[in-house]
Amino acid sequence: MPILPVTLDRRAADPLHRQLSLAIRTLLADGVVARGERLPSSRALAADLGVARSVTEQAYDQLVAEGWLETRRGAGTYVAAQGHAIAPIPSRPPETDKRPVLRLDTGMPWIDPRHAAGWRRAWREVSTAAPPRGYDDPRGLPELRRLLAERIGRIRAVRCDPEEVVVTGGTTDGLRHLLAELRPGPVAAEDPGYRAAVATVQAAGRAVVDLPAGRPVGPHALVGAAAAYVTPAHQHPLGVVMSAADRLALLAAATTAEAQIVEDDYDSEFRYDVAPVPALASLDRTRVTYLGTASKSVAPSLRLGWMVPPPELGEAIRRRRAATHDSVPWPVQRAFVTLLRDGYVDKVVRSARRVYAERAPRVVEAMSPYATAAGPSAGMYSTWLMDAERARTARAEARRAGFDVPLLADYTRTSPLTGLVVAFGGVTDAQLDRVLAALRRGLARS
Template sequence: MPTLPLQVDRDDPRPLPTQIAAQVRELALSGRVADGARLPSTRALAADLGVSRGVAEQAWDQLRAEGWLEGRRGSGTWLRVGGFAQRAVESPATRRGVDEELVMMDAGTPWRDPRQSALWRRAWREVSTADPPRAYEEPGGIEELRVALAERLRRTRGLAVEPDQVLVTSGTVGGLRQLFAALSPGEIAIEDPGFRAAVVTAELAGRVVRSLPVGEGAESDLAGCAGAYVTPSHQHPTGRVLPADERLALLRRAEGSGCVVIEDDYDSEFRYDVAPVPALASMAPGRVAYLGTASKTVLPSLRLGWMVLPESLHGAVLAHRAVTFDMPPWPVQKAFATLLRDGHVDAVIRSARKVYAARAEKVVAALSPHAELAGPVAGMYSTWLLEPDRALRAREAMAAAGFRINLLADYCRNADLSGLLVGFGGPTDAEFELALEVLVSALSRS
């Protein structure tokens, strides 16, 4: 009868079936039990471990539900490693060394709706039968998409915007690149900690970056700044929501200094405790440049976003685009317009919100005994405060198991913060459960 090197710890707060299932996954990932290996029956497993047969059955049922086990009539239970685990068995060293082969649990990888492939095929079929423009598309973006985006921004973000005011961009970074080129001379204030790509984009545009300390924004001086980049609905990466009084103070200081507030509204639609926080641009459209993205709702690889600018900047950016043609390809715009028109983006957001809410609840329950939550949990990630050495050891343990999470310190320039960003979107259900066990185990040991 086959046996496994398993043991149960009755002092461990985890239920016995959970302990057993976790050890079997680890054996599979490490390659110590090969794909297709026959496993002991629940009766034999219970006898080996000194537990009831019900405990063994619960462990096997859990693994079978996750796709790790396969039952063969008359011949027992067999291990089925599965796709992501197979890579770890074949080449764990390579997997740790190549980020693309890690399961992403970062702040920017969205959950993929199982229906999405069919929706994409339908959208692309419509693109394939449409007549492409004979010349470069309109500098603001194709009209069909701008109409759909304007309707969506009015409905979901409270922005009183017309289609001619919407500019389709090559993602948030593409919008920032164009905006930094059009702003008057001056520094760019960016939240600290904050979005790293915004810092790099500003520096590449020849701008001096000034830190805007998170939580101290109401006192920050914007004199000499041409723009101030903020993520008020869900601060990236701490998760903080900019309070109403600080919003008003920011707008007053920007008005007084002639600074344009740049609002990156990257994942506001994924609040699952309350309704989405109103966009800052709805309070002062003449002072706020608003940026949105499809990367968090549909796919990052679309490289598609949009922006609504104060009138003083809109004409300058539009004239620049008419010369550079710096915008997403026509087929991508057309496909996304189709998804919006048919209600598919709304459907994906609704289902993703449910997934994120359920996963967030599990993350908070699992990590609260080991780390401090940095801010409200929303969107597709949560941020946890930890000592630097504990955070680093946890990230290394996750990488060894095939998962990538980010360090909070990597988003800081002058801010003295350390911890982890734990994303909900990238993994499958089975990967998510395994990752959470690995992370809790790593934090428990440190």
């Protein structure tokens, strides 16, 4: 019979019986006490520890209920012969560089702090509003869908009824629900392209077919595919806008293949060189599913988006979400109602657009002597083409300055394109100056 090396702390907040069950559980998980071994009786263990017998009895009862211990009539308490096993927690590797590094992420927006009062007001309204008694409408709050339908029609020329709008947990959440309702088959996706969308397609058990980004789609390019995922307003990450001719060619190819086009309306609100091009879904509501998000305008952590699928797909998605109780949390939806209703979203978009329009030429001035722009200046980042070694050298210099600048190669699968993706949304002006100076040093030296 083993002696249990247990120490209890009478000053701790946890009750003694809970401390004891945790200590014994740890001994069993670590193998200090072998399976099948008999433990001291509750009376003997209480005497050893100087506690009331009720403490050891409660601890033993808890561990028996969990399956760690078993009692044998007339024989005592034993470690369960077929008990649990917990793998040891691996030790963390030593940190070689503890300096903070700021990642210049393409999805990090700049939010004007002057609009913070509107943000706070939205959450105060949430705190005083009565939540629904049951599960939400799987499509989202009716008021939010009405405001979204109005906004999508006003700024993206996608005419839809509020009943057709589905509130999602972001772009990839909408894509996941759509994929579940499409016929079997691979999904064509732009290359370079949005990595999270590709990962979502693969997680759904579908193969990915690469579509060279920025090139016209041939008439038979989508044959056999169930869908094509594209970012026509501002191709991610090259930044090019899909031309009218290429949009019509894509629609024709999708019609031939009977495939669904998934339009991620990425970054569409932040054109500052020309007026935003209407959404692809404005040309064909039956062939295109429209995806939008609040991540680029309000905050990625809000995890809120919307989709406008064709009616027959929308009804299938609604039924599936109703069956699984899959909906965006009510507080987030309710807050976004206020943010839209009170004009907060429009204000932060206008402010950010002005900031991006001022920052983009500074990036062009710094990068153009050393690299070629992949697309026009728009949105909250720009992509620069250069050979792979030069890109890595510049990135290393930026990292030494405390900034992580993504490589274009991080967004490619089979595409040979290489370069850097320089984001300027989630930084201050001073930070942008520092990262551009570091990139220039690296590029000048390579």
